[in-house]
Amino acid sequence: MPTPAHSSLAEPLTYRADQALAPGTLVRVPLGAREVLGVVWANDLPAPAAELAVQVRPIAGALDGLPPLDDHWRALIGFTARYYQRALGEVALAALPPQLRTLTSVQLARRLKRQSAAATVQPGTPTLEALSGEQAAALQAIEAERGPFLLFGATGSGKTEVYMRAAADALARDPAAQVLVLVPEINLTPQLEARFAARFGAEAVVSLHSGLTPAQRLGHWLAAHLGHARIVLGTRVAVLASVPWLALIVVDEEHDPSYKQQEGARYSARDLAVYRGHLSGAKVVLGSATPSLESWHASTPAPDGPGRYQRLAMPRRIGTAATDDPNAGLPRVRRVDMTRQPKGTLLAPPLLAALTERVGRGEQVLLLLNRRGWAPVLACGDCGWKSECPHCSAYRVFHKIDRTLRCHHCGFTQRVPRACPSCGNPDIGTLGRGTEQLEERLVELLAEVRRPDGSPVQVLRIDADSARGAGRLEAQLAQVHGGDVDVLVGTQMVAKGHDFRRVSLVAAINPDGALYASDFRAPERLFALLMQAAGRAGRDAASGMDSEMWVQTQHPKHALFAALKTHDYPGFAAGQLKERAEAGLPPFCHLALLRAEARTQEAAQGFLNAVAETAAEALAQGELAEAFSNLTWYPAVPLTVQRVANIERAQMLIESPSRMALQRVLAACQPLLHALRASAEHKAVVRWAMDVDPLAV
Ligand code: ADP
Ligand code: ZN
Ligand code: ZN
16 A cells, blocks of 8 residues: 655655555655655545556655554644744654664664663652642642643742652553753753652653764654653754643743754744643643743733733742742842943952852852853954954954954855054954953952962853863853853853852943844843842842842843842843734734855845745735735845855844734745745755744844
């Protein structure tokens, strides 16, 4: 009987099999001269195709011993491909462990034999006697209601404990049940995995992320697919894993931008988690102290009824129930007006004094500066030369450590010139500050300061440069946890999720850039980053340390910092949502971005404008006329960094109040895009991509 299987091509291919194969069966099929992995998508053919069946090639074989991928999984993959405008096969293959493609039957059989039976979970005996009242109320709601839930819990309010109890409840209700827990960063998985393993037993927990070896990835995927693993913990890619007995999905730090895939199928793992829960009847809990404005809006009751999500609030930090202060335990926020400091001040004297006092008492300090390198630009004061990258529309960053100028966009690296390459002036200087410079200055400034035990103060820098190399970041984080580090200097990498126990002072050195950025989400991201950073301070309530968050800014009166001072996420969100509603921005409308890259900016923009024109000609009349009339097409514009590695980049924004209209028109545009791209007129176009619900515009 003919069986359509699947490759990464746009449409499923048709193959023949001797016996009917259940949809979802993994097969190997010939494709040209190669043999590739496929998934049986359907096993009956419409009549016209059946007539051609004599010509179709037979499958090479099924992957024996593997249960088929279930209906829910296939529905999820199908939805992802349709919604994010990608080929079905591409999405399906990306969701499967790469080793499945190359494994022989014998190897697979051996692997399967090694898979132990479904792990019996420990009853999940909690180490904590009593839940806080807020935790208990949240859990009760998760137990009793349908959700999806937005767990809006302050940093340190005990969200992880709620996830674990909800997981224990789900596992207790059904002896086969599985739980999926998503985290934004690979480097947060070991910490969380350890907590879940300690609670439920190491056997019951597997992780799925890109840091695993291919063999581990296959092993862990199999454990989830066969139902042996009861708790699957992973980064965004895990949302597409096969988890057949899924009963609960948790998305921790649901606001985090890394849930959005930035290449290929540009899916949002958070949004897919909600959809997946709906498909498979699993409860969904999205957790954050600073929810995305989308989730916040979705959980806000509308005049005509409740929100789509159910909001569960845990405003208080653990251990502060006895006080009346709703912000008890959260750091006091102090704004330093940098307009009153001498121009070019890196660390304002009062901040330096506070920092010195803290490390002298044995406390830890975290300084955030979102620019790596020593200085963002090298410049000549005589002729105005700047360290532009010859291949990009960006400056190369000065790295003092190895005396290089490095482009952070294309990687182009050269040794620092001795004199100005343009006029020969030997006295060239730097503009702006990066983490390397901050680290160096701190080492100088703290040279005489001693810890309580008399030993010198230790400064550590963590950023993409320091963390390069396998295991480097883990080693550095372990140093911080172990207390070997007094002052930690870092980019946003260090602000997320870590539970550093002795940090009592956090400072944002220069956060102003995001206040007036062109991206409408920049303030939302900055606020979340600062709230999360503040959340690193004073986590050990029992220690009685008072904690502080300092912000150095030229705009101390800005509403964003005022909201930060009172830890007022709802106030900040209300202000932002009001602006978004007035401007017709998400979540009040839906966006898609069409991007093109070409040798010239003209060619890139020309292609995008041609797409808009062709779409108007083809779709403005006829079946899609109404949907099309619901869309606004903006003119093509260059990206902020418009040239990278000598390729010009342009984008076009498409907007609609109707998600459905946008979807239908985008789907109808696919063949037009392929045809235009193939035409001689647009041969200068290197590539194009579509981003549905883009994060950065
Ligand atoms: P969040 O994820 O909200 O930032 P965590 O779940 O990490 O917070 O909890 C912060 C700390 O409080 C952890 O050390 C955790 O073990 C502890 N904790 C959580 N719930 C309780 C509780 N009910 N009683 C005592 N300590 C708790
Ligand atoms: Zn010069
Ligand atoms: Zn470059």
